[in-house]
Amino acid sequence: MNLIDFDHNFYGRRGVLEILKKRVMGLKEGYRQNVALLGNRYIGKTALLHRLMAQMEDQDVFFIYLDLEDRDFDHFATQFTKSLLYNYLKKENLPPLQEDLKLLCIAAKERLPRTVFLVQAIADLAAQGKVLEAYHMILSLPEVFTQETGRSVVLIFDEFGHLENFNIPEVFAELGKRIMTQKNCLYIVASSNPQQSQTILSEKLSLLFGNFETINLDVFNFSEAQGLIDHNLEGIKMGLHLKNFIADFTGGHPLYINLLCQELICLSGVYSQQEIYAPIVTQAIENVIFNPWGVISRHFELQINTLTTGKSAGLAQRVLGALAEGKHKISDLSESLKLKAAQVNSRINALQDSNIVERNGNYYHIKDKLLSYWIKYVHSRRLRVIDLEMGRSRKQFKDEISRALNDFGMVARKDLCARVADLMHKFDNESFVLCGRRYKLSTFKDIKVLKLRIGAGNYFDAISADSQEGGWLVVLKKDPVHDTDLSGILEEIKKLDPKPLRSVIVSLSGLDENAKVRALQEKLWIWDEDQLNCLMHLFDEPIIVR
Numbered sequence: 001m002n003l004i005d006f007d008h009n010f011y012g013r014r015g016v017l018e019i020l021k022k023r024v025m026g027l028k029e030g031y032r033q034n035v036a037l038l039g040n041r042y043i044g045k046t047a048l049l050h051r052l053m054a055q056m057e058d059q060d061v062f063f064i065y066l067d068l069e070d071r072d073f074d075h076f077a078t079q080f081t082k083s084l085l086y087n088y089l090k091k092e093n094l095p096p097l098q099e100d101l102k103l104l105c106i107a108a109k110e111r112l113p114r115t116v117f118l119v120q121a122i123a124d125l126a127a128q129g130k131v132l133e134a135y136h137m138i139l140s141l142p143e144v145f146t147q148e149t150g151r152s153v154v155l156i157f158d159e160f161g162h163l164e165n166f167n168i169p170e171v172f173a174e175l176g177k178r179i180m181t182q183k184n185c186l187y188i189v190a191s192s193n194p195q196q197s198q199t200i201l202s203e204k205l206s207l208l209f210g211n212f213e214t215i216n217l218d219v220f221n222f223s224e225a226q227g228l229i230d231h232n233l234e235g236i237k238m239g240l241h242l243k244n245f246i247a248d249f250t251g252g253h254p255l256y257i258n259l260l261c262q263e264l265i266c267l268s269g270v271y272s273q274q275e276i277y278a279p280i281v282t283q284a285i286e287n288v289i290f291n292p293w294g295v296i297s298r299h300f301e302l303q304i305n306t307l308t309t310g311k312s313a314g315l316a317q318r319v320l321g322a323l324a325e326g327k328h329k330i331s332d333l334s335e336s337l338k339l340k341a342a343q344v345n346s347r348i349n350a351l352q353d354s355n356i357v358e359r360n361g362n363y364y365h366i367k368d369k370l371l372s373y374w375i376k377y378v379h380s381r382r383l384r385v386i387d388l389e390m391g392r393s394r395k396q397f398k399d400e401i402s403r404a405l406n407d408f409g410m411v412a413r414k415d416l417c418a419r420v421a422d423l424m425h426k427f428d429n430e431s432f433v434l435c436g437r438r439y440k441l442s443t444f445k446d447i448k449v450l451k452l453r454i455g456a457g458n459y460f461d462a463i464s465a466d467s468q469e470g471g472w473l474v475v476l477k478k479d480p481v482h483d484t485d486l487s488g489i490l491e492e493i494k495k496l497d498p499k500p501l502r503s504v505i506v507s508l509s510g511l512d513e514n515a516k517v518r519a520l521q522e523k524l525w526i527w528d529e530d531q532l533n534c535l536m537h538l539f540d541e542p543i544i545v546r
C-alpha cells in the first residue's frame with residue numbers, strides 16, 4: 001500500500017509553471033515582470049510556488065519565500081532575514097548551516113558585510129518595537145543584497161494581503177515604491193482573496209498598476225483531474241468510469257482528489273483488493289464526506305461555521321441550502337425560502353464577498369462543487385432530519401452515492417448530440433459569460449436532432465431549435481474542426497431557408513486556427529470543451545467526458 005506523500009505529490013499546472021519560470025529567467029536577462037497569483041483558498045497556490053522553487057533550485061537566482069498568513073511583524077522580519085542569509089550560504093556551499101539568526105550573520109559577515117549590518121539593524125529595531133523603521137529597512141534589503149552579490153532575487157509574498165495586519169501606515173504604498181526601483185528583484189505575490197488583491201494592486205500599489213501580471217489559479221480541468229487520480233493511485237487499478245466520476249464529483253479540486261484517493265488506497269489495503277470497484281468508492285466517499293469526523297466533512301463544517309455566525313446565521317445556511325438544491329436566481333431563491341428579494345440579495349452579496357458564491361449573469365452558484373454537494377446531501381439534512389431510526393441517514397446517503405454513480409455512467413454513455421440537446425431544453429433566455437465571452441441564450445420550443453450533410457456523403461450531427469427570436473443551428477463534432485469542415489458547414493447554412501438566427505459549432509477538440517478565424521468572422525459561436533462544461537456546470541449537469 002503506497003500512502004500519498006503529501007509533501008512531494010505535486011502534479012500538473014504545467015502552463016502556469018512555464019510562465020513563472022519564464023519570468024524568473026527574464027529577470028536574469030534584465031527583463032522584469034512581476035506576477036500576482038490569485039486563486040481561492042486551498043486551490044494550490046502555495047504548492048505551486050514551492051514546486052517552482054524546487055524546480056529552479058539550480059538556477060543562479062535567490063528565492064525568498066515569505067508566508068504572511070496570520071503572522072505578526074516580528075515573524076515577518078525574522079523569516080525575511082533568516083531566509084535571505086540561509087539561502088545565500090546554502091547556494092554558496094558555506095556550511096555548517098545554522099538556523100539561528102546570530103550564527104547566520106556570523107557565517108555571512110565576511111562576504112556580505114552591508115547585508116549583515118542591515119539584518120542586525122533590523123533585528124535591533126524590531127526588538128525595540130520600532131516597526132515602521134524596521135519595515136523600511138527590510139524593504140531595502142533585497143537591493144543591498146543584489147548589489148553585494150551581483151545576483152537577482154525572487155521575492156515571494158504568499159498571502160501578501162496580510163501585510164495590512166501589521167498596522168504600518170502606507171504599508172503597500174511603501175512596498176510599491178521599492179518595487180518600482182528594485183529592478184533586480186522579481187516580486188511574486190499570492191493571495192486567496194482576489195477582490196482584496198485587485199484593490200491593492202490597482203489602488204494601493206497604484207504606482208505599479210499594470211506592472212503586475214495576474215495569473216488566476218482555478219480547479220483542475222477534467223483531464224488534469226484524471227491525471228492526478230492516476231498519479232495518486234500509482235498502479236492500483238480502477239475503471240475509467242469510476243475515475244471520471246471522481247474527477248467530476250470533486251469538481252477537479254486537487255485537495256479533495258488527494259484526500260479521496262488517500263482513503264481509496266487505505267480501503268483497498270484493508271479489503272486486500274487489487275482493483276478498486278464501486279463499493280469501495282462509495283465507502284470512501286462515506287468515510288471522508290458523510291462521517292462527521294471525516295476529513296472533508298470537518299473541513300466543510302469549519303468553513304460553514306466561520307461563514308454563518310451572528311444573527312443572520314440561520315438565513316445564510318438556508319440560502320446555501322437552496323443554492324445547493326439548484327435554485328440559482330434571486331426570484332427562485334426568494335420563492336423557495338419565502339423571503340423578500342432584498343433579504344436574499346443581502347445574504348447572497350455577503351456570500352459572494354466571502355468567495356463562496358459566484359455569479360454568472362443572473363445565476364448564483366456555490367463555487368465549490370463538492371461543498372455544494374455536501375451542503376445538499378449532508379449538512380442541510382443534518383439540520384433538518386430527525387433520525388428516529390439509527391443509521392437511516394447513512395444508508396440513504398450511501399444509496400444516493402450509488403445512484404449518482406449509476407446516473408453518471410448512464411449520462412456518460414449518451415452521445416454528445418443528445419447531451420447538448422438535453423442542455424438546450426434547460427435554456428431560458430439567460431445571458432452568461434463563458435471563458436470571458438458573453439452569450440445570450442434563448443428559450444427553445446422545438447429542439448430536433450438531425451444529420452447535416454456536408455459535401456459528398458459527409459454527415460455531421462446537428463441540432464435545430466426554434467425560439468421566439470428565431471432559429472438556432474448547432475453543429476457538433478468530437479474531433480477537431482478543420483478549415484474544409486468549416487467551408488462545408490458555412491455552405492450548408494447559406495442554403496437554409498429561413499437562415500438561422502444563430503449558428504453554433506460545438507467541438508470538443510476545438511477548431512484549427514484558420515477555421516476559428518473564419519468562423520468568428522462569419523459570426524458563428526464556438527463552444528469547445530471548456531465552454532460546454534461551463535454550461536453543464538451552470539445547469540447542474542455532469543460534465544461531458546470525451
Ligand SMILES: Nc1ncnc2c1ncn2[C@@H]1O[C@H](COP(=O)(O)OP(=O)(O)OP(=O)(O)O)[C@@H](O)[C@H]1O
Pocket residue numbers: 006009010011012013039040041042043044045046047048192228254255258
Ligand atoms: N498541483 C497539485 N498537485 C497535487 N496536489 C495539489 C496540487 N495543488 C494543490 N494540491 C493539494 O491541495 C492542498 C492545498 O494546496 P495549497 O496549500 O497549495 O493551497 P493554497 O491555494 O495555498 O491554499 P491557502 O489559500 O489555504 O493558502 C495541498 O496540500 C495539496 O494536497
Ligand SMILES: [Mg+2]
Pocket residue numbers: 045046047158
Ligand atoms: Mg497557501
